[in-house]
Amino acid sequence: MCWSATADLVAGAGIVAVGVACLARPGRARDLPLAALPLLLGAHQIIESVIWRSGGGSGPATVAWAVIALPLLALWVPLGVLCAAPEGARRRLAVPLAAGIATSAALAYSLATHPVTADIRGRTLGYAVDLPHPELLVAGYLSATVGSLLLSGDRGLVLLGALTAVGAAVCVALWRTEFISTWCAFAAVCSVVLLGWTRRRPGTRRPAGRSG
Template sequence: MCWSAQADLIAGGVVSGIGVLCLVRTHHAGRPERMLLAALPLVLGVHQLIEAAVWYGSDGGAPAVPADWARTAWAVIALPLLPVLVPAGVWCAAREPARRRIVLPFLLLGLLVAVPLAVAVATHPVAATEHGHTLSYAIGLPHPAVLLTGYLLATVGSLLVSGDRLLRRLGLLTGVGAVVCALLWRLAFVSTWCALAALASLVLLRWTGRPTHE
């Protein structure tokens, strides 16, 4: 998600710290319905720390077996976990039944997308190679364009229909940021996903400290 192992370690540590703070604030505020979405920054931070190990494995700096584990762990979080975690977190945070009914199709879509992604991770080795200032992952996904579309609809879409002002902003930030990051990644210029993760985590930090009625 970042342009080097060192950058992933630094960004992962910072984002993980924000994630812990999000969980602490949510717990102290007595808002269990927000806990799942508040955990997202910690997941993103750990994801970046794992990718630091992937970087070291790609250049031979780590033993083969731990490097394989790191690549698989990275794929588990990036592929089947996030398209379920995000809409599930939005669904839990939307306490009103009417709003939950609106979010529910996005959660179901996330679950539908996660199944083939999980099967692909479980049945194919995860490869990662350096390409410029980026890491290129290969897993052998079936119908990647269809799965990517469903992935984005489940994650970004659930935030946009959440009915919460800050979460809608997070959805816009994530959608636009994903396009920009993907373009830079395809050009092998630099991987900026860690910057997007940090910005999203800051939005969620503000969200966890905001009164429910706002």
């Protein structure tokens, strides 16, 4: 989360642009889910700019923000990593994928059966949703997202996992003091790392044409 509607909107637009650049690089089809992640993060920021302008509440934008942040990312990231990871790493990635499936299902059920609200807290937005066993859900969420990246066996994705772990801890610490959140910068850094990752992936080559 950013510190104002304008900051969220500008950051979101920039991250979406990085996502377009990630997808513009021709490569393997199984890299596309992770390459598209900056588009999702950018859309998330833009949605939050709408929440800022509406003063929080429990409207459609708040629900959309929570769906992306909670069940969707918990499943998207480990699936994307599983698709893109080297073949030798896929067996160990079954654990974070299973955690992602279970966590995503529990979070989706909670969002479907309980209201989610947002309110402005100083320079940040706070979100509230009734989650059963929140400690277990947080552990499952981190295992699915950060864990899958760290176990991917891909140097670029391991770096992204380390940044994600550090960024999440910093964001939580600053949110608790109601100071300017680092989420915008964190999402931007992650998107740039993914852009570099897509540039290093083996691309598809057009078959050489025959002469005559």
